[in-house]
Amino acid sequence: METQRNTTNDLSGLTIRDIFFKYVRFLPVFLVSVALSLLAAYLYLRYTTPIYRATGTITFISDKSRSGDKFNEIFIANQTNDIEAEMEVLRSSSLMERVVTKAKLQTNYYAVGKIKSLNIYGSNPFELVINKIKDSSRYFSLNVDFLNQGEFRINNEKQVYKTGDTFENVYGVFKITKPENTIVGKEYNVSWTPARMLAPTYAGMIRVSPRVAGSMIHNISIDISNPALGIDIVNNLIDEYQIVNIEYRNKTTAQTLDFIGDRLKILEKDLDSVEGKLLSFRQQYDIIDMDVQSKNYFDIVSQADKQVNEERVSLKVIDLIEEYLSDKNNRYEKVPSSLGINNEVFQKLIGEYNLKVVERKTLIDGGAKLQNVAIKNLENQIEETRLDIFEALKNSRKLYQTIIDDVTVKGVSARSELKFLPQKTKELLEIEREKDIKQTLYKLLLQKREETAMSKASTIPNSKILSYAVANSSPIKPNRKGIQLLAFILGLGLPAMFIFFIEIINDKINTRYDIEKITDASILGEVGHSYSSSSMVVSKTNRSMVAEQFRIVRSNLQYVLNKIEKPVILVTSSFSGEGKSFVTSNLGGVMALAGKKTVILEFDIRKPKLISGLKLKVTNGITSFLVGKARPEELPIKVPGFDNLFVIGCGPVPPNPSELLLDSRVEELFSWLKNNFDAVVIDTAPVGMVSDAMTLGIFSDATLYIVRQGHTYKKQVALIDEFYRENKLPKI
Structure with a gap:
């Protein structure tokens, strides 16, 4: 039940109208705040340096x-x-x-x-x-x-x-x-x-x-x-x-060019050194073209071997000729041809020798005797020629042997060169490789130098200007419209926030909504503040706002009383000073103006204010009756200006008001009042402080609980809700 009620209270909210009337009373504050904010904005815009x-x-x-x-x-x-x-x-x-x-x-x-x-x-x-x-x-x-x-x-x-x-x-x-x-x-x-x-x-x-x-x-x-x-x-x-x-x-390009230039100078020296080394190597080993020279060495060896063989064959031929000439059986026989011996003297001697041998044979064949002088002369000549041939063969042998020795030396030399040729080739290749590397690097650096020079000549920024700077014709700061709008908003917002903050920390009732969100008890009406010096503001001729609000309360009260002919209405509050006596007096007044004979009871025995507020003379009152010193008919006092309005005062303040209200004569009093009056309005002590109102509640038909704006605490409204839910007071 309580959860359902709280949920209902939470869902209920203020309307736009409620909010408007909640804050409209602070309209002067808002106007002053907005004016000051706009003035501050003007001064700020006037004296702030524009940007x-x-x-x-x-x-x-x-x-x-x-x-x-x-x-x-x-x-x-x-x-x-x-x-x-x-x-x-x-x-x-x-x-x-x-x-x-x-x-x-x-x-x-x-x-x-x-x-x-x-x-x-x-x-x-x-x-x-x-x-x-x-x-x-x-x-x-x-x-x-x-x-x-x-x-x-x-x-x-x-x-x-x-x-x-x-x-x-x-x-x-x-x-x-x-x-x-x-x-x-x-x-x-x-x-x-x-x-x-x-x-x-x-x-x-x-x-x-x-x-x-x-x-x-x-x-x-x-x-x-x-x-x-x-x-x-x-x-x-x-x-x-x-x-x-x-x-x-x-700068980067210049550093690159400097680096390349330095490297080129070093490479030039290195190339000169390598080329000098290569030249010295070639000069030292007579190297011009290694492939050609290798072929030549092979040719020399081959030719040397061939020539040695040829010359040895010639020596063999010489040996054969010498052997042939030395043989006595062949003394007067023709010598074979030179057999490849290329010696003109030898060839000539062989020819003479063979010619004389043929002449001798011809003489012998012609019948001449061996002792013939001519034959003897030819034989002597043949012998001399044979000796000359031996001498020529001897010379040829020396010649061929010399040739063989020379050719052999050349062959050995060529073979020696061929033997060391791989090592020389390797050394030559290393030198040439070093030269090629340095030449390649040198060419590369030359190319890079040209490319870097071209890059330097073509250096352009890495950005392009699309437009030079222009300035706005109007300043971007301060934003005039924005500042003015902000000032206006702050002018409204700051007091609103301040009021809202005050509302948050305020623990007192200020609006009808503050009551409705705490309790489900019906609100009978709202009465504004009265600036009148008299506590009785209603009269036959008064049509003020407060008087009309009391008439509205009287009308709404009919729905609560539900056709009770002679109602008894109990008026109470949470504590003193909430206007309970003021409401009681005027409520009795509007009921009397409606033609009902009405009596107001001053049951706030501890702090009675009703009689003094009506400016009536103090006489016997309720306490006088309760202690047996007065009769009921002696108590009512007629209120001036009203035909049907009476009031019964408190009387002397007793030392034990709570016990006095428990006396049986109280019931007797209410019986008499119902028989003699059409309506009874009871002004009781605050229920939040003493129990008098609850004691008198048994004689009441309805209860009016007074809540004063700015005075009644919100936590005290919870007391109303408790009385309402538990029916501790009749028809709150």
Whole structure:
């Protein structure tokens, strides 16, 4: 049952109308808050330095289209892969330092106002010429106060200078120049910051972001108070980035060229050394062409062997001829032909010998005797010729032997060369291999040098400028509409949050909803605050809001009483001060105005206020009757201005009110009242403090429980819910 009720309470909520009326009473607070917020927004917009955005656009060149062509590779080598790294370069302090130095941004000019100073870069009416800075590593500033268009003071010093005069101070030697017909203001501030100190500030303001996610096109922007300064920073940054990129690539290329040049010099020396070694080797071993020479050596050996064999055959022939001539049986026989002996003297002697042998044989065949003188002469001549032939053969033998020896030596020499030829070939091949390696490397380096030179000649940045910087015509900060809207929202939101917070921490009843979410007891009506000095606000002629609200309560009460002819209505509350007596008096009044004879009982015996509130004279009351000192008919007092309204006071305050209410005469009193009046309204003590109301509840037909806005605690409404659910009081 309790769970179901709590669920119902949770589901019930405030309507838009409830919320409106909940907060509309704070309308002046909201109006003041909105006005103050808008005023603060106006002052903020008026005196805040506007921020402008200068934006330029570049595109990085990708190498995704790299081809295999060597020439294209040389040129495409200038392209970039790591976009994030390039973005960091653009945001680096070192690059910004170059920008500051190139654009001479170390000097800044400010027009000094009453509240703020404005950077007047690009529109400064004068120029500070720096002749000498004593310490270029420190920041300094100069306050320039112009007395007139031609005279000024520096840093509030007494000395007055004229434009064009050179002056010196602790920072250095300077001069201020001003173009003719240029109007200057009263006060300016000129600051000078070293590039290395200023660069991190500007670098931190640079933003690099892709125009479209994933594209190579990037925006380079800066948010700054002076749009002209922002444009110059971005434009110089783009230019310096490309210059730095080219310088870096050219530096790399120059280092490559230097390396290649050094290597070429070393290789030239190595090649000279190897070629000298090769030449010495060839000269030492008479090597011209190893293959040809090898063939020649083989030919020499072959020819030598052949010639030796031929000459030995000739020697054999000589031996045969000598043997033939030495044989006595062949003394007068013809000698065979020379048999391949190439000796003219020998051939001639053989011919003479054979001719004389033939002459002798012819003489003998012709019948001449051996003793014939002619035959003897021929024999002597044949003998002499034979001896000459032996001598010629002897000489030929020597000749052939010499030839054999010479040829043999040549053959041995050739064989010796062939024997050492593999080792020489190996050494020659090693020398030639070393030469070929160095020559190949030398040619490669020559090629690389030409390619690197071409690359250096073709060096281009790895980015392309799509557009130089332009600044927004209107500032991006502060956002005027946004600030005003925010101020309006804060003007409404802050008091709403404050009120809401107060509502959260407030543990008292403030709205009808606060009651309904705690208890299911019916709310009979709501009565506003009365500013009247009298506690009785209802009358025949009064049509005020409070009076009408009591009439509404009277009407709603009919549904609770359910046609009870002479109702007894109990009025109670949680504690004193909630308006219980006020409600009781006026409730009795509206019932009396309805034509019912009504009596109001002042049963709040401990702190009676009803009689005094009606400004009636204190007489015998309820306690007088209960102690037997008065009769019932002596108690009612007629209320002035009402025909049917009576009131019975409390009487003397007893020391034991709770016990007194338990007396049987109380029942006797109520019996008499029902017989003599049409309606009875009981003003009892607060039920949250004493038990009087519960004691009198047995005589009541209905209970009105008073809850006062801003006074009754929410936890006390839980007491109402307990009485309602457990029927401890009749028809709450």
